[in-house]
Amino acid sequence: MINRKSANRKSTRPTTRAGQRATHRSLKEQLILAGKVLVAEGQDDFTRGHISFRLPDDPNLFFMKAHSIGLDEITMQNILTIDPEGNVVAGTARRHSEVYIHSEIFKARPDVNCVIHTHPTYSIALSATGRGLKCYSQPGALFYEALGSYTDTINLIRSQAMGAGVARALGKGRAVLLKNHGVVVTGATIAEAVIGTIMLENGAMVQLLAEAAGDPAPEFSRADIEKLKADITQPEQFTINFDYLVRRVKRRG
Numbered sequence: 696m697i698n699r700k701s702a703n704r705k706s707t708r709p710t711t712r713a714g715q716r717a718t719h720r721s722l723k724e725q726l727i728l729a730g731k732v733l734v735a736e737g738q739d740d741f742t743r744g745h746i747s748f749r750l751p752d753d754p755n756l757f758f759m760k761a762h763s764i765g766l767d768e769i770t771m772q773n774i775l776t777i778d779p780e781g782n783v784v785a786g787t788a789r790r791h792s793e794v795y796i797h798s799e800i801f802k803a804r805p806d807v808n809c810v811i812h813t814h815p816t817y818s819i820a821l822s823a824t825g826r827g828l829k830c831y832s833q834p835g836a837l838f839y840e841a842l843g844s845y846t847d848t849i850n851l852i853r854s855q856a857m858g859a860g861v862a863r864a865l866g867k868g869r870a871v872l873l874k875n876h877g878v879v880v881t882g883a884t885i886a887e888a889v890i891g892t893i894m895l896e897n898g899a900m901v902q903l904l905a906e907a908a909g910d911p912a913p914e915f916s917r918a919d920i921e922k923l924k925a926d927i928t929q930p931e932q933f934t935i936n937f938d939y940l941v942r943r944v945k946r947r948g
């Protein structure tokens with residue numbers, strides 16, 4: 696699967712400088728919109744939280760939101776380009792100290808092109824219980840057997856070793872709950888990572904409400920959940936819903 700995806704990446708690689716610039720511009724525009732959608736969906740925590748995307752023409756490098764700005768303040772000018780060691784190779788803005796979440800996941804997972812880290816309330820509350828995400832609502836199915844847990848520390852992920860720990864907790868999954876801290880959600884596309892982040896928070900919220908209400912009834916069978924998981928992990932599902940949220944955020948100005 697990884698080989699097929701890297702082959703796809705090569706085949707879409709722009710061959711001219713102008714093509715490369717156009718691709719980069721379009722990716723940066725998507726990152727800007729993704730940041731606005733995430734804030735509109737309540738994923739902001741002051742200036743904390745970040746989003747990154749792997750460059751299709753140089754898969755070792757990635758674009759990333761800068762420090763000291765909100766997720767909804769990403770611009771063409773302040774996006775940084777970063778190498779596998781976490782060094783800034785282009786851009787003048789300040790880099791997030793948690794860059795290693797992104798660099799280590801990109802190293803470990805060639806199929807991942809987008810990484811989002813945020814501090815959403817219900818996901819953090821669920822992580823604090825030490826319990827995993829149940830399939831008490833449809834978003835739960837997206838993360839069925841695909842949600843890791845990082846429990847080493849509440850602190851910021853400020854070293855390569857810590858970033859590697861998060862990547863290990865992710866494994867082959869879609870996302871990780873960082874205990875008492877936040878979430879890390881991945882995707883092959885920006886749309887997939889953004890929609891995944893929003894759905895994880897929704898799934899956590901429903902679970903906490905169900906558990907607070909009393910004794911939730913058992914989940915549905917594995918086969919039933921897996922059928923829904925197959926349906927909602929279709930790439931089209933992420934694109935359609937991300938495009939809708941982009942239109943909505945633009946309408947609201």
Ligand SMILES: [Zn+2]
Pocket residue numbers: 743744793812813814851876877
């Ligand atoms: Zn954080």
